[in-house]
Structure formats: structure tokens, C-alpha cells
Amino acid sequence: MSKISFLDLGYQPLANNYLRKKDKNKKEKKYRLKVCLDKKTKLVSIEKTFSSKIMFNDSYPYRSSMSKTMIKSFKHLSKMIKKRFKPNKILEIGSNDGAFIKNFKKNKTIGVEPCANIEKITKKLKFNTYPDYWSKKLSKKILKKNGYVDVIYSANTISHIKDLNEVFGAINLILNKDGVLILEDPSLLECLKRNTYDQFYNEHIYVFSAVALDNILKKYKLEIFKIDKLNIHGGSNRYFIKKIESQRKIDKSTLINKKIEIDFGLENFNTYKKFSSRVIKSKKELVKIFHNIKKRNKKIIGYGATAKSTTILNYCGINNNTIDYFLDTTKDKQNKFTPGTKIPILKYKGLHNKDIDYVFLGAWNFKDEIFKKEKKFIKNGGKFIIHTPTPKII
Numbered sequence: 111m112s113k114i115s116f117l118d119l120g121y122q123p124l125a126n127n128y129l130r131k132k133d134k135n136k137k138e139k140k141y142r143l144k145v146c147l148d149k150k151t152k153l154v155s156i157e158k159t160f161s162s163k164i165m166f167n168d169s170y171p172y173r174s175s176m177s178k179t180m181i182k183s184f185k186h187l188s189k190m191i192k193k194r195f196k197p198n199k200i201l202e203i204g205s206n207d208g209a210f211i212k213n214f215k216k217n218k219t220i221g222v223e224p225c226a227n228i229e230k231i232t233k234k235l236k237f238n239t240y241p242d243y244w245s246k247k248l249s250k251k252i253l254k255k256n257g258y259v260d261v262i263y264s265a266n267t268i269s270h271i272k273d274l275n276e277v278f279g280a281i282n283l284i285l286n287k288d289g290v291l292i293l294e295d296p297s298l299l300e301c302l303k304r305n306t307y308d309q310f311y312n313e314h315i316y317v318f319s320a321v322a323l324d325n326i327l328k329k330y331k332l333e334i335f336k337i338d339k340l341n342i343h344g345g346s347n348r349y350f351i352k353k354i355e356s357q358r359k360i361d362k363s364t365l366i367n368k369k370i371e372i373d374f375g376l377e378n379f380n381t382y383k384k385f386s387s388r389v390i391k392s393k394k395e396l397v398k399i400f401h402n403i404k405k406r407n408k409k410i411i412g413y414g415a416t417a418k419s420t421t422i423l424n425y426c427g428i429n430n431n432t433i434d435y436f437l438d439t440t441k442d443k444q445n446k447f448t449p450g451t452k453i454p455i456l457k458y459k460g461l462h463n464k465d466i467d468y469v470f471l472g473a474w475n476f477k478d479e480i481f482k483k484e485k486k487f488i489k490n491g492g493k494f495i496i497h498t499p500t501p502k503i504i
């Protein structure tokens with residue numbers, strides 16, 4: 111085995127497994143969340159994985175359209191794709207509630223979404239959606255019915271599928287010779303720089319670096335030809351990938367970003383050991399902040415019950431004794447409880463200073479959007495607690 115573990119985030123429940131009231135007191139299944147580096151490919155992954163069927167089921171709560179930031183980002187990207195690649199057919203792997211594909215009403219679109227409760231949404235909107243997990247078998251089926259596709263887009267999905275052989279094999283089958291694959295995922299470099307250890311949870315099987323992804327792609331005769339750095343989800347990379355046989359030019363952003371990663375030390379195990387020490391320090395500091403606030407009998411609530419915050423809360427041992435409740439705009443999370451820590455999740459109806467002193471920002475990746483929305487609360491003295499890059503009150 112060429113994998114070495116560098117980070118231990120303790121026992122964790124499945125990150126998106128929000129508990130219904132009747133299940134709240136049942137014993138939850140937990141697993142040990144460890145993160146490791148593959149010495150050969152430099153790929154960072156979690157050690158224990160779960161099947162897609164367990165994680166992405168018919169009651170999956172996450173909706174891509176829950177933030178203005180994401181809607182804007184998808185709109186912007188769609189415009190660029192149309193202008194630059196002029197696709198006829200476009201396929202999205204993990205089409206969720208259609209936040210991206212909705213921008214391609216005039217194109218031939220194909221969505222792939224295995225979560226039955228979400229797949230219904232795009233079907234209702236009349237988008238051709240396959241209710242299935244991405245695989246070679248599915249790719250062949252789509253190919254037979256629709257032919258080759260010009261652009262494949264996938265945001266925050268490929269990193270959730272363990273079998274990369276299946277993922278890229280299936281992509282190779284259906285992508286035009288000169289087609290473009292666009293992948294968007296959290297950047298390992300940014301995760302290490304910003305100490306966002308909460309990017310690790312059961313669904314994030316991989317947190318890619320450009321270096322590791324390109325190493326893996328070569329095996330499938332694919333390569334990165336351009337990288338855009340995004341501020342989305344705490345720092346993501348948008349990889350533009352082509353078949354090696356395609357004549358598209360390799361943009362300098364590919365080499366530049368890979369060099370930045372190598373210079374930062376993403377190929378050296380020592381970099382990961384240092385990150386692990388920073389995570390331990392971050393936990394201590396965050397726990398101290400919560401402890402000091404509670405000592406003064408102040409009230410803390412959470413904002414955005416994210417999958418990421420499941421990692422933070424369980425790792426730091428912050429539960430319903432410390433945080434009274436979370437507010438979240440997602441219907442499927444409301445009136446449930448956070449996994450492992452059993453904090454009630456309530457419907458968002460605004461932040462009101464009169465009964466809230468501090469707000470733990472679970473959706474820290476949408477800080478700008480949320481601060482704009484909550485400017486009245488902030489103006490009236492409301493404070494937020496945030497753990498990245500280092501725990502602090504703002």
C-alpha cells in the first residue's frame with residue numbers, strides 16, 4: 111500500500127444524515143475519519159469509504175440552488191461555455207436541482223442524478239435526466255440514445271465517487287474526440303492553506319490537487335488544459351480537461367497552478383503532517399472560544415447546517431449543550447437534528463439580535479453572501495464565530 115494517513119478526525123456520523131425527531135435518540139452509526147496521501151499519485155483521500163447508494167439516496171438533502179453565489183457562478187460559467195466551446199450536446203454528472211443545466215434551455219442537455227428526490231426536480235422542468243449513478247454502463251446507455259457529447263460538466267461530484275476507473279472510463283466512452291470535460295471541486299491547496307479540515311467527510315472521498323488529478327487522468331488518456339481558480343466553497347479549482355489526442359492547446363494556467371502546488375509542498379508528506387498539527391491547534395482554539403462564550407451565559411446558534419459543519423462539530427465535541435439550534439434555508443434539513451451532535455435545525459426566518467448573541471457560521475463558504483444578507487444583525491452588534499483560517503469571532 112502506498113497510502114499513508116496524516117489526519118485523524120475521530121468518530122464521525124454520515125455528514126448529511128440529518129436525524130428525524132423519531133430517530134434522534136437511536137444509536138447512530140459512526141466511523142473513524144482518517145485522511146491519507148497516496149505516495150505515488152499524491153492523491154489525498156479518506157480511508158474509510160461508503161457506497162454511493164448509502165450516501166446518495168432518495169432523501170438526500172443538499173440543493174445546489176440554495177445560495178445566490180452558486181446560481182451566479184453557474185450562470186457565468188454557462189455563458190463562457192456557450193461562447194468558447196459552442197456545444198451542441200452537454201451532459202452534467204450530478205445535476206442536482208438543475209442550478210447549472212437550467213442555463214442551457216436551447217441546447218440538448220442530459221442530466222445524471224441518482225438521488226430520486228432530487229432527480230424529480232429537473233425531470234419536472236423537462237430536462238432529460240437519468241436517475242442513476244455515473245458508470246460505464248450508464249454512459250453506454252446514454253451514448254446509444256443520444257450520441258457523443260461535446261461538453262461534460264460536473265461540480266462537486268467526481269470527488270464523491272470512489273471508483274475513478276469507472277468515472278473516467280465512462281467519460282471517455284461518451285466524450286467527443288475534441289470534447290471538453292469540466293470538473294469543479296474544492297482545491298486541496300486552499301484547504302491546507304485555510305485550514306478547512308471540514309472539507310473532509312464521508313462524501314468527499316477525494317480532495318483533489320491539480321498535480322494528483324493530472325497524474326490520474328494520464329492513465330485514461332486525458333489531461334488538464336486549463337485551470338481556473340474560484341473562490342467558491344472555500345477555494346475550488348475548475349479543471350478544463352481534454353483527450354490527449356485532441357489538438358487543444360495547454361494553457362499556461364495548468365503549469366502555473368501545478369507549480370504553485372509543488373512549491374507549497376503538496377508532494378511532500380511533511381506538508382500534511384504540519385497541516386495535521388494546525389488542525390489540532392484549530393480545534394483547541396475553537397473549543398476555547400465556545401467555552402468562554404458559554405461561561406458568560408451567552409446564546410450561540412448555528413447558521414447553515416452544512417455537511418462540513420458535521421465534521422467540525424463532531425471533531426470538536428460541540429453539541430446541543432453549546433449551540434441552541436441551527437438555521438437553514440433547506441426544507442429537507444428543517445425540523446431535523448444535526449448528525450452526531452443532535453442540534454435542532456430550524457427554518458430560517460431572519461437573524462434577530464434580541465435573542466441571539468453569537469452565530470457559528472457553518473456555511474462559512476458563503477460568508478460574503480450571508481454577511482450582506484445579515485448586515486442589520488451585524489450593525490446591531492451581532493457576532494459570528496468562524497473557524498477558518500483560524501478560529502475567531504467577527
Ligand code: JHZ
Binds near residue numbers: 415440
Ligand atoms: P454548502 C454539500 O456540502 C454536500 P455542504 C456535497 N458533498 C458538497 O460537496 C457540497 O455541498 C457542494 C444553507 N444556507 O453549500 C444551505 C442558508 O441556510 O456549504 C445549505 O444547507 N442560508 C454535495 O452542506 C448550507 O447552508 C444561506 O444564506 O457543506 C450550505 O451548504 C446560505 C447561502 C446557505 O454545502
